[in-house]
Amino acid sequence: xxxxxxxxxxxxxxxxxxxxxxxxxxxxxxxxxxxxxxxxxxxxxxxxxxxxxxxxxxxxxxxxxxxxxxxxxxxxxxxxxxxxxxxxxxxxxxxxxxxxxxxxxxxxxxxxxxxxxxxxxxxxxxxxxxxxxxxxxxxxxxxxxxxxxxxxxxxxxxxxxxxxxxxxxxxxxxxxxxxxxxxxxxxxxxxxxxxxxxxxxxxxxxxxxxxxxxxxxxxxxxxxxxxxxxxxxxxxxxxxxx
Numbered sequence: 001x002x003x004x005x006x007x008x009x010x011x012x013x014x015x016x017x018x019x020x021x022x023x024x025x026x027x028x029x030x031x032x033x034x035x036x037x038x039x040x041x042x043x044x045x046x047x048x049x050x051x052x053x054x055x056x057x058x059x060x061x062x063x064x065x066x067x068x069x070x071x072x073x074x075x076x077x078x079x080x081x082x083x084x085x086x087x088x089x090x091x092x093x094x095x096x097x098x099x100x101x102x103x104x105x106x107x108x109x110x111x112x113x114x115x116x117x118x119x120x121x122x123x124x125x126x127x128x129x130x131x132x133x134x135x136x137x138x139x140x141x142x143x144x145x146x147x148x149x150x151x152x153x154x155x156x157x158x159x160x161x162x163x164x165x166x167x168x169x170x171x172x173x174x175x176x177x178x179x180x181x182x183x184x185x186x187x188x189x190x191x192x193x194x195x196x197x198x199x200x201x202x203x204x205x206x207x208x209x210x211x212x213x214x215x216x217x218x219x220x221x222x223x224x225x226x227x228x229x230x231x232x233x234x235x236x237x238x239x240x241x242x
Contacts, residue, residue: 004028019180021214021215021216021222022213022216022233023214023215023216023217023218023219024047024213024217024218024223024233024238025217025218025238026046026213026217026218026238026239026240027238027239028239028240028242029239029241029242030238030242031124032091032092032094032095032220033095034101034220034239035047035092035095035096035239036093036095036096036098036149038239039095039096039138039237040237040238041064041237042201042235042237043139043140043227043231043235043236044137044138044139044225044227044231044236044237045096045138045139045236045237045239046135046136046137046138046145046223046225046236046237046239047088047092047135047136047138047238047239047240047241048133048134048135048136048217048238048240048241049084049088049133049134049241050132050133050134051081051082051084051085051129051133051134052132053242054084054087054241055080055081055136056184057082071218079085081134082118083154084134085127085129085134086107086135087102087190087210088136088241089105089107089115089125089127089136089153090102090103090105090107091158092136092138092204093105093117093123093125093138096123096138097120097122097123106118106119107125110194112190112194112195112196113191113196114126114194114236115127119191122140123138123139123140124138124139124140124141124142124143125143126136126139126143126144126145126159126191127136127145127148128145128187128191130148130149131149133147133149133221135147135195135223137225139227140141140212141227141228141229142192142227142237143192143225143226143227144185144187144188144189144190144191144192144193144210144225144226145188145191145223145224145225145226146183146185146186146187146188146191146223146224147184147217147222147223148183148184148221148222149220149221149222150176150177150180150219150220150221150222152173152176153176153180155176155179161201162179164201164204165182165183165186165201166179166182167206177216177222178221180222181201181214181222181224184214184222184223184224185212185224185226186200186201186204186212187200187224188224188225188226189209189210189212189226191226192209192226193208193209193210193226209226210226210227210228211226211227211228211229211230211231212224212225212226213225213227213230213231213233215233217238
């Protein structure tokens, strides 16, 4: 989410925020060898990481990937975060696809912002960021995800936008977490349908293909996932790269 759209407010997040969403606690992993096993046992695999740790822990590899050029990113941090996400995706895909090296994986940026794995149709990938948290989703069919860190938002100041995002409901959501659940679902639908977000905002129902589900991640972030068919929570594995 563009933080310029909803400026932070001084209001505290209500203690009951996110009560209706299932909670997911990512399981820590120390090696990408664990990824292959998790992939074969689940329909949807989500890997999370702190971009600051990635940037420091894989500095040499990130520097090489950063030089490959992504001039669309205006800041150095955005370029490095992009390079870090692609590097993590390649490491995970090398394990999933049993490739010798992550360098054997080619990721292609779509015009609408999605990511495609070149020459591969058995795994689908979607990437999302929020502040320093990075989330990558791997699935056997098309997938869209979006993640947002929970923080106070002055949603009372943007009633028209809130009404559009929240399915034109007459009442503003009772807390920021409820709003973020709607927002992340909308972004996940946009990524799943390969439709620019601004078009989704013009007509939120036009591209709402697939099935959406939202989850609370360790009480600090909201993650929404859109899949072709409903994916029960026991078929989802969420891992955290240490």
